[in-house]
Amino acid sequence: MPEAGSEFERIAALLAALPPGEGVVVGPGDDAAVLRPRDGRDLVATTDAFVEGRHFRRDLLTPAEAGARLAVANLSDLAAMGAEPRWALLSLVVPKAWSQAECLLLERACARVLTADGAAIVGGNLAAAEGPFAATLALLGDVERGAAWRRVGARPGDVIAVTGFPGSAAAFTALALSGSPPSRARVPAAIVERVVAPASRVKLARALAASGGVTAAIDVSDGLAADLAHLCEASHVGARIDQASLPADAALNEAARALSTVPATEGDVLTRLRLGASDDYELLLSIEPSKWTDCERISHELGVPLARIGEFTSGSARVLAAASGREMPLDVPGWDHFSEQT
């Protein structure tokens, strides 16, 4: 069943103001985009969807903020491969409750965030349908041939490092929903900023890739413990995380304290936030020990927080070492055993 005639006008309006991308032979407006790959590079391709009510709430995020997060969710996948973003396709499913102006705000914010990392929206699709608003982005990038980072490659002894402050997204949601109506006013400003305008880690990833030393990588979109588990399973290694080294700043500490007063929250809230489910779009990296200092310097030069939080081990056990010296299994989900012990 074809779209209404006005779809063409809406797609045209959505795409008209976009800057043309590099390597774009045919952009929006034909049956498909035509793109010119660079010699000696592999392509890297990912897709991520944002569905209203599932991945974002309209009472907590503006359309533009949702668009920016959708862009970063995809950019984060490319950063985790050490790749350079180039082209994107944006597909929207739009219910009557969304105006064309709101769609444009989302799409322009998405395009602006992509452009900052060198990627252009080269095509897309627009469908009117009842149900929740949904935006699906497919992002293409490239990387020097054979040089893509993977989840496999971490070795026992490699440094475990993570960017930013995982747990911030979980803190945002938990605090915003801790009262009625849901409100961002309950969330520390620095945490709100991290969620509504998340930083892309693409530039850091490209700089680290150029310097060498990263042996495996994954993006932290499910939570630090869960994504560490994925990386360990792919690399057939274990991991030992130092609780004291897990990143936290004043804002995350403040959020954890505020959440400690919420009746449903139990145990060591800060640790649960930092390790549990949270879609922060940070990078979890395995780094050769001899290259750690180089990597630390690069992250410092780029102004990206990069914390050394532990090391990969032989075997398959993943443990959290508390300040007391006690080691606990680093399991997800649940944390029941953990909250009992702290």
Place this chain on the structure above:
Amino acid sequence: MPEAGSEFERIAALLAALPPGEGVVVGPGDDAAVLRPRDGRDLVATTDAFVEGRHFRRDLLTPAEAGARLAVANLSDLAAMGAEPRWALLSLVVPKAWSQAECLLLERACARVLTADGAAIVGGNLAAAEGPFAATLALLGDVERGAAWRRVGARPGDVIAVTGFPGSAAAFTALALSGSPPSRARVPAAIVERVVAPASRVKLARALAASGGVTAAIDVSDGLAADLAHLCEASHVGARIDQASLPADAALNEAARALSTVPATEGDVLTRLRLGASDDYELLLSIEPSKWTDCERISHELGVPLARIGEFTSGSARVLAAASGREMPLDVPGWDHFSEQT
């Protein structure tokens, strides 16, 4: 808000049985797919979405049939560029009303249809969300550098040709919904087959591209008159269509006769079906007159119906020439003036 843990298992199940694709360096299971482009080729990229209730109805299409149509909707965009399909990303938004088995059926049928044209699903996304089921496919292909067909390029005097039997999809929907409950039993079997297992025109497109002679192309997913208008506007030409040359077979004739008895249907039903809104995934081609015989022979060898339905003209008028010799404006949507005159 991250997905539940079971998402990983479901994605793994969805992707496990897929055949590996050519040029796939890293397939499903990492943060992104890594793909090796072929030297001397341009990439071609498109995306299309199928939303339950908007693009398909569960009482009229099985999950596997919806998956096959989603694949062909995207393949058709690549065929219209003369490109060869290679890799795809499949993103599903799944409400509780859809079982994992149904998702698998849709996904496998989609993969099977893609594989027949040389493309592999190399990644995707799965999100649980309330609302209608939605599947978004992003399809990548390649084409000899600089050789992609476009909507621009048709010249006055070029032959207008179309594959298959546009209007079949519209006939299917109109007949199936002409009684209560909606039923495929009212639709001629050959029409049902065209809709539930639409043919991909990729092989024809590649053979025609190799022989030369196609000066412009578009896929007929909105209806013949509407897509012809897009091509004419892009190429800055007019068009003259011979009503007597528009393709119809016994099944489409039968469907038109059946629809003539439906109270809401007026005017020349067969012509309205063939020119009006209908998502048939056929190709509308502009062909150099001297190459028409070659193209006709190739289509015959491949068993694809290809009808010569008119020619492009100078100016911008699009007209339909009736058997009587009378010419009428070829406008969409509406057909009110047309139904009055026939």
